[in-house]
Amino acid sequence: MHGDVEAATREELRTVQTDRLKRMVQQAAAVPYYAQTFEEAGVSPDTIESIDDIEKLPFTTKEDLRDNYPDKLFAVPREDIVRLHASSGTTGKPKIVAYTREDLAVWREAMARSLVAAGVSASDTVQNAYGYGLFTGGLGFHDGAEELGATVIPIGGGNTDRQIDFLEDLGSTVLSCTPSYCLYLAEAIEARGVDPHDLPLSTVIIGAEPFTDPMREEIEEALDVTAIDVYGLSEIVGPGVSIECAEAQDGLHIWEDFFYPEVIDPDTGEVLSEGEEGELVLTTLAKDAMPVLRYRTGDITSLNYDECDCGRTHVRMDNVTGRVDDLLIVRGVNVYPSQIEQAMLEFAEVAPHYRIDLRREGALDTMELTVEHHADVADVAGLAERIRKKLNSKLGVKLSELHVVEPNTIERTTVGKVQRVFDHRA
């Protein structure tokens, strides 16, 4: 473990959370936007007597962050802010996030803990292939790895030939990147004739986009590594909100002294019990420049407070395989893209590369699926028939078209996050 607080008792954690929430609410009350929402909800800093009172606070949404562009949620004078990040939305204004020097120290600490939980130590070399810049992935991993004392290679995203050179020549033991880029890199390594068993690489830390278990298995097999899931979002801090521990690899520990989690019913806003699946809501407990209270992440998960084999007491969240707004409704059937991925990748002949195209024909929505088969599949038509049947029987999805295509046909994502659903209906 990186810090004693990782094994604090639940009672100790609650005390820290209560103290810090009181401070955050005080800090937020100085921001006109929060002052107004507090008034509307009939709450004030005095409302918070314990962490349980958090449920009385109003939610914050993505729209609230956009509406307050660029700096209306900042809670400290400009001279105390040392860095800004921005999360690119596909529509509208970006969400701007500010950090004081102390906020950056908290983030570094959260990332250093995360790396240790993933099995990384000061003697490791971390090849950081997350994008540097406004995206929080690059700098988040970079600062955390340095804090830990590991050797960090700030190569950033893309640059695949050089990535492979460095994996071979610089002794990288850890690779951090998105799962989609990890798969692409694995293919490029194979194409170059390099045997992954000959590389010192032992761990990949993948996140920033959803992936299912069969997708993870493909990565672990292709690169002969352990793949650890890391989660985070710009609005709260960046990567390092939560991570799987290498010991159990069974849910992602949320650093609860920094980030307070709740899971709610996305339709009613009701707080759900442990184990129930819903939308993750996060509150920053140690962020001065821009406190964010009860932020609706849109990510679907559940919480697990059971003791973990690794000895960490911090709650675990389930892997995020979907977002509330990912839900597709095709001919009246509700389905998440991750369910399609999961069902498809259960066929050993199917490669983890696919795209979904949605169209409207008259009053009906149609779904077209394109997926690659692995090399050496003799009966492609038979495979297509089995995929079609499975999606229908398991998910109730009737595809308008299914293309099972040759390896390497679907365009790969080499920079940033993968897009797999293409919606042509608008």
Ligand code: DLL
């Ligand atoms: O993606 C931060 C990050 C960087 C996390 C590097 C992990 C590694 P944003 O660009 O603001 O921040 O996107 C945040 O990405 O709300 C989720 O929908 C999704 N996401 C992030 N990590 C995971 C994950 C970074 N492990 C949004 N599994 C979040 C599934 C994830 N989805």
